[in-house]
Amino acid sequence: MNVAVCAYGAGNVRSVVTAFRRLGADAAVTASPAAVAAADLAVLPGVGSAAAAMDGLRERGLDYALRERVAAGRATLGICLGLQLALEESEEDGGVAGLGILPGRARRLRHGRVPRIGWATIEPGGETFYFAHSYAAETSAVTARSEGVVAVAEAGSFLGVQFHPEKSGAAGVRFLERCLSRV
């Protein structure tokens, strides 16, 4: 199983690769659109600012490669900012156009302490994952929520999660296993 983890200058991608390798996948960090297009599973990770991340994706031609993958029905996973970038737009940084893979937009969290950092349960499913974010998706593609916040959103072959499965202990490992088994 070949897993391409998109590298576009945004945060810690090493732990995502490490997590997939522990599960026996042939995972690598890449900035190559061709590698992203060819992989069995492409992963769009990401922390940091939406504007800088979108610029990073465009500069490398990864925005096009990701859209094409999803249009062709090939498995693609967005994590944290990777979920938010898949939306039509984000209100972060004064408004940023996203990849448009998912309907809806990312909005700044308005309740509780922000950033929202820590472990929280998602429903349905009841498993606990690690979250660290200041923005969240508002999308009709939502399939699970956590404390009212969109935790999982899906459209076609794209699966986006607001939490960090690679940081979520045993529950995260099980989640990534399910991702690999769906490919």
Place this chain on the structure above:
Amino acid sequence: MKGVRFEGLRDVGDPVELGAAYSDAGADELVYLDVKATLDGRAALLALVARIADRLAIPFTVGGGVRSVADAEALLEAGADKVSVNSAALERPQLVTELAARLGSQAVVVAVDAKDGFVRSRAGSSATGRLAVDWACEAEEHGAGEILLTSIDADGTREGYDLELTRAVAGAVSIPVIASGGAGSARDVADALDVAQAALLASILHENPARLESLRAELLELGVLLRDAA
């Protein structure tokens, strides 16, 4: 290394093995502070950070000697999820703004070491004359995502967290606060979690890493909500 009230630092074990053991035993996060980095005038040891990170399945915060965005990015590249800044941010608060702009606030922890309510820098060795509450608020304004609040008075004593200090800081900011210093029992941790969003444990675990599992069980009995780590 660990000391008492920031003094008498002594080796407590291999950070790679300890980190892996804590991750496997249900710790919610690992914080690694290279406490002597600033005093020694160097950055945290990147190769060691990478070796620790490769064994973890939980969030990983690293601090010690971070003076620039480049220092922080090197740590994230080595596998840290968040960087903790302290002395350099006190000298130049704009550093927090720069880090937040580049890494996002969720990756920027400002560590505040306090004695008698006042901030000390350089591993507790220098007085700053600033109130911990004021500095925490300023750090938040500059874009900090979390405050790691350590009471030097309580550090290593195992007599309980400094709840007064923690309550004051957590009440003044709207970002998460991690209480640190003084954990001796499950009751102490439960009390800290009443006023802060997270509680850091060091001395009591380093001496006996197996204590984490029994501590989790005791916390559940006290009615503290913990994730199912299995």
